[in-house]
Amino acid sequence: MTARRKTVSDDKPLAEGLARQLEQEIIDGVIRPGDELDERRLAERFGVSRTPIREALRRLGVERLIELRPRRSAIVRSLTAQNLAQMFEVLSGLESFAVECAARRMNQQQIEQLRSIHEETAAIVDAGDRNGFDRLNFQFHQAIYRGAGNPYLMEQLEGLRTKLAPYRRWLLRRLDRMRQSHNEHAMILEAIEAGEGARAATEMRRHICDPDRLVDFMMMEQTER
Amino acid sequence: MTARRKTVSDDKPLAEGLARQLEQEIIDGVIRPGDELDERRLAERFGVSRTPIREALRRLGVERLIELRPRRSAIVRSLTAQNLAQMFEVLSGLESFAVECAARRMNQQQIEQLRSIHEETAAIVDAGDRNGFDRLNFQFHQAIYRGAGNPYLMEQLEGLRTKLAPYRRWLLRRLDRMRQSHNEHAMILEAIEAGEGARAATEMRRHICDPDRLVDFMMMEQTER
DNA sequence: AACTACGGTTTGGTATACCAGATTTAATAT
DNA sequence: ATATTAAATCTGGTATACCAAACCGTAGTT
Incomplete structure (x- = not known):
């Protein structure tokens, strides 16, 4: 039929x-x-x-x-701003945990690869190439997932990230966060190179986004409509 | 048919x-x-x-x-000891993140409830009641999930915990960890009451289990058979 | 003897039909 | 008129049938 x-x-x-x-x-x-x-x-x-x-x-x-x-x-389900913020908060928790593991476990070669991704990004940021930035941004985070040496953690992170991708793109575009994001990556990379897992985790949590500020922002969006 | x-x-x-x-x-x-x-x-x-x-x-x-x-x-899928250890590691990451949130967000009443669960457990441990311990152990952790104030995080944790429950029960029985587990809960509770999120997180990570030691243990089991 | 090509078999993907729980509506009794 | 209950209907859960892709074995050719 x-x-x-x-x-x-x-x-x-x-x-x-x-x-x-x-x-x-x-x-x-x-x-x-x-x-x-x-x-x-x-x-x-x-x-x-x-x-x-x-x-x-x-x-x-x-x-x-x-x-x-x-x-x-x-x-x-009702996808309220709070709901979304909660998902981002979980993402930040997992990401910071991953980067903490990575800082302890990455070998020299992996760290160098991460750095090369980071440096490649610099030119893209100056050029204002959003698509290119998205791609390299993903590579940067994925290199950290791999460096954490826990495939299950990597799966969870990729799944959650995929789920949140549409929202994150939307947020990044609105906030024009490219340059700041790149600077935050620099802090994370530095902590990894210094082998300071705890600091890397803290920076990562800040990087994924301060949930409180996210809620504020999204609520503004909601009322703005 | x-x-x-x-x-x-x-x-x-x-x-x-x-x-x-x-x-x-x-x-x-x-x-x-x-x-x-x-x-x-x-x-x-x-x-x-x-x-x-x-x-x-x-x-x-x-x-x-x-x-x-x-x-x-x-x-x-091949569920190797490493695989399992990786899942436990992710669990430890999420649990420690949850307890860190909880330490910042729980109100006085919630903390008191957590303490009462903890104290109720003491008698159970002395009596050596394993089933009772399992139940109260779950309540203790669940009270923390709730205290984290993030329903999505709670869902993720309950899902992962359910998935790992059979293995954890098996491990706990073999290790007879009841008493030690209870003592670790005491450390976590103390950190929460002091409002020290970072310390609570560290204790929680240790509590869920040291992944390295877990791998060692499970590999022994495997060869023992 | 080795390789290719063809056909049969196995097995997951999809469609359709039927069953039972849940909701709604209507009828009846108070 | 309201409340209670029973019948109709809506909708998800399960069973069965069919289709097409992947696998396997055999036969035919080089």
Whole structure:
């Protein structure tokens, strides 16, 4: 029934694409917090069956974007400024822990690689290349994850970062934080090179963002609308 | 086909139970790392259809117990001592972060509640009541999660703790750590009452377990078999 | 004998049908 | 008129059937 959109042979699980699309709509506010996500309606809307829709909803549930209730429709979670700030706070906790591990465990070669990423970034900042900055920024953090020598920690961090990426990009653009971010990276790198894990952790926590200030900022945004 | 085991009206999603059962078998080594998990075979074995089996496998995938490969059977991940130690290390990172937040944010009433849980534990330890200790131990940590004032952090911690619970119980039993654990709780509580977040965090990290010593211990276990 | 090509088998991905819990609505009794 | 309950309906949970991709084995060619 209902024409298959693409021969069904997309090479990638259908559910993943559906999840991303729904995620985008939730973030964009097309689907609002509290809205019910009826499996049949969604299936009809996307021209697929309920099975991949259920899959997609489970994924969004894991990502805490929606709430799955037994025998009830799933509903979109309210993503308030506070909620978001809490997620960033957890990210800052994990990142600072990672950098603390990294400062203790990175070898000389890894530290040099981190430094080279950092120095490469300098030119990008001067040029005001936002996309380039995003890319190198990610590399800088990822080099630290690797340096922490804990693959599970790395997975958790990458997952959380991916989840928060859209919001972070939005924040960074609004704040035009490129230069400051680069300076903060310098402090972190310096602490790592000195082998001072605790200082690196503190700097990282500050870097990911002061949660209190974040809440203030986002609330302003909310009322501004 | 195949007789329904219990009228199907268990009030709880079938998949959850299946996931727990498979999890236990993986932990117990009945299903070994590298083994393929065929959906049809599992469905037949448990007397259910493939649908809840798939659900269960997804859950185990999220928990990193198995690896889901597109168009291939899922296989059991190798859960080495190092892997486990890495997860415990992440737990220690999150716990110490939580207790640091809690030390800054708990109000007087919350601190008193934490202390009362701690003091109630003392009698249990003297009596050598392991189950009672497990329960109060969980309450102690949960009171700290709540005190951290970050529901998202609490969710993450409870999830990770649930995942690691079987291993932790096993470790605690083997090590007979009840009394030492209680003493460590005392140190943490003291730091919280003094409002010294950093010290509380350090103590917590030590409490969850020294990852290096954990690896040593578990490797001994492995060769002992 | 070794390599390639083809066909069958296995197995995950998707669609559809049915069941049971939950909600809503309407009818009946007080 | 209100409250209580029963029937209809909505919706998620489960079962089954079909499709296509990946794997495996065999046969045919060089």
